[in-house]
Amino acid sequence: MPSPLDDLMERLRAVEAEIEVELAKRGEALRWHLENRRIVFEQGVERLHSAIKTTLSQYIRDANPWIVLTAPVIYALIVPFVLLDLGVMAYQAICFPIYKIPKVRRRDYLVFDRHHLAYLNLIEKINCAYCSYGNGVIAFAREVAGRTEAYWCPVKHARRVLGPHPHYQGFADFGDAEAYRAKIDQVHDRVKIERVG
Template identity: 55%
Template structure:
């Protein structure tokens, strides 16, 4: 892999780490901590959240009619999302051991915790659970797909990709036949260890 690509990927990882550090510092600002997977707010912060909560009746008092009409389309996606969730789990359980690819931890991607916020009413919490699940399943499926792509076809596209996955930068350049033959065994071996 060219040195410039390696340098850029290292810089991207540093920026991602910096972003995580910044998010960790927000815990102090908003007065919460993680305790065995549960979010624990300080009592003053929790009281403030409860005071700012918009009740369900107020929230539902004047919804725009189009919001109501689109709700079945939004929530109707739960069926294909659950099917995707099940299919990815099955695919990974069957195929990854055969290929020697480290499995992707679903819990690292499907994060559902915003329902613990006291300033959200019941419907807002339901919406947050739904969005956390939907985006998490899609992120998890994307990581499973990216590992599969790295195993079978780690070649960059000729055209620009709008939002390439994190593995894409290590793929072989489009048209580099010799590079593909040389890099594929190493890229496959890297998958045994996971991320």
């Protein structure tokens, strides 16, 4: 019999599916759609977008000096982002096959599509690519860490966790030793079955 938490998770999945439908409707209203993972705008939309674009010279001329001064601080984070990205890719490539944890597809988390927007100038496109990379790397690392935690320590915290990864709800409750052992046994049994097969 499903628990109240299982029912809530099922409702959450249903709401997430509804959100995807609404996002698709928004795309249609804004006159674009996806064809084989490629963004296609309706005829005339790109011309309208180009007309709205702020020119590069105007963008630079209107830039807040404080924002210009802080730009090197923002862009200096590229170094830790790249190191995190490389480290997580290496960790997953080495460890996940040994633990029989399904690998995370990095390309699902690093999405670069804003350069298709004709209303963004070159600096805005570079900024968008940088933000996409930084947030994508963090989301990729979070999923790899979440799968690792699900394998090694599937126990919820006693305190509330803000924005837990998707695997967290399936963890054993804090203080439920039997549920923890059952979760660990499930993981080990899965690994044994995959090794035999």
